Amino acid sequence: MLAQLHHLHVMMHKTDLIKICFFCNIKGVKKMLVYGKNVASSYLTRNKINKVYLLKGFNDQNILKILNNQNIKINYLTKLELDRIANGNHQGIILDVEPKSNISFDQMVLNNPYSVVILDHIEDPHNLGAIIRTCEAAGIKDIIIPNKRAASADGIVNKTSAGTLNMINLVSVANLREAIAKLKKKNYWVVGTDMDAPNNYNNFDYPEKLVIIIGNEGKGISPLLKRECDFMIKIPMFGEVNSLNASVAAALVLFESIKRR
Numbered sequence: 001m002l003a004q005l006h007h008l009h010v011m012m013h014k015t016d017l018i019k020i021c022f023f024c025n026i027k028g029v030k031k032m033l034v035y036g037k038n039v040a041s042s043y044l045t046r047n048k049i050n051k052v053y054l055l056k057g058f059n060d061q062n063i064l065k066i067l068n069n070q071n072i073k074i075n076y077l078t079k080l081e082l083d084r085i086a087n088g089n090h091q092g093i094i095l096d097v098e099p100k101s102n103i104s105f106d107q108m109v110l111n112n113p114y115s116v117v118i119l120d121h122i123e124d125p126h127n128l129g130a131i132i133r134t135c136e137a138a139g140i141k142d143i144i145i146p147n148k149r150a151a152s153a154d155g156i157v158n159k160t161s162a163g164t165l166n167m168i169n170l171v172s173v174a175n176l177r178e179a180i181a182k183l184k185k186k187n188y189w190v191v192g193t194d195m196d197a198p199n200n201y202n203n204f205d206y207p208e209k210l211v212i213i214i215g216n217e218g219k220g221i222s223p224l225l226k227r228e229c230d231f232m233i234k235i236p237m238f239g240e241v242n243s244l245n246a247s248v249a250a251a252l253v254l255f256e257s258i259k260r261r
Contacts (some may be wrong), residue, residue: 033095034097037063040063046100046166049095049097051096052073053082054076055077058092058093060092063093079092105144105171108169114210116210119146120220121222122145129165131214132161133164135168136167138255141167142168142169142171144173145173153165176225180225188209188211189231190229191212193213193215193221193234193235194232195220195234195237198232204233212250214250
C-alpha cells in the first residue's frame with residue numbers, strides 16, 4: 001500500500017502558518033507529522049512523540065527545554081533534508097507523533113459528559129471541522145458521528161478545526177439510534193433542530209444532561225432520529241433563505257444552550 005499524504009494548514013497567528021500532515025505507512029498504521037513552532041509546542045505536551053527533526057542550529061530555548069525534559073532524541077538535519085520531509089514552512093522543527101486515540105462510545109458514557117453532540121450524517125468535511133472547532137470552544141468534548149455515509153477525520157477536517165480535532169473525542173458508532181437509546185437510559189434529554197420546530201433555540205429551557213443533534217446539510221435530521229428527540233428547536237429565519245449552514249446553526253445552538261443552562 002502506498003503512503004497517502006494529506007496536508008493540514010492551521011493559522012495560529014497572522015504571521016505564523018503551521019502545517020500538519022497525516023499519512024499512512026505501508027502497513028496502514030496512521031501516523032502524523034506536525035511542523036511549525038507553535039503547534040509543535042502544543043503537541044509536545046499532548047501526544048507521544050516518535051521522532052523529532054530539528055534544523056541544525058535550531059535555537060528555540062523553550063522547545064529545546066521541553067525536549068530535554070522529556071529525554072527525546074533529536075535528529076538534526078539540514079534545511080534541504082527537512083524540506084524533503086515537510087514541504088512547507090516547518091520553521092526548523094518537525095515532529096512524528098502518535099495521533100490522539102479516540103475513546104469508545106461506552107467509555108464516553110462512563111465519563112458522564114454534561115453535553116454530547118450527535119452529527120446525523122454530516123457529509124462536508126469542512127462542516128465537520130468547523131463544528132468540532134465550535135464544540136471545543138464551547139467546552140463540549142464529545143461528538144458522535146456514524147461510521148458510514150458521513151465525513152470522517154482527515155486532513156481537511158483537521159485543517160478546518162484549527163487543530164482542535166486533537167482536543168475532543170470524536171466517537172464513531174454503527175447505529176445512531178442505538179446510541180441515543182443508551183444515552184436516554186443515562187438520563188440524557190435529546191434536542192433536535194428543525195426549521196418547523198415549535199420552540200425557538202433562544203427561548204428554550206435546555207436540560208442539564210443534554211444531547212444535541214445536528215442534521216445533514218441537505219436533509220436535516222432523519223425521520224428515524226426525529227422520533228427519538230424529546231424536544232425540537234428551530235432558528236428563526238427573517239430573510240429569503242430558510243436555513244443556515246450546518247456549522248453555523250450548530251454554533252448558535254451550542255452557545256445558546258450554554259448560556260441558558
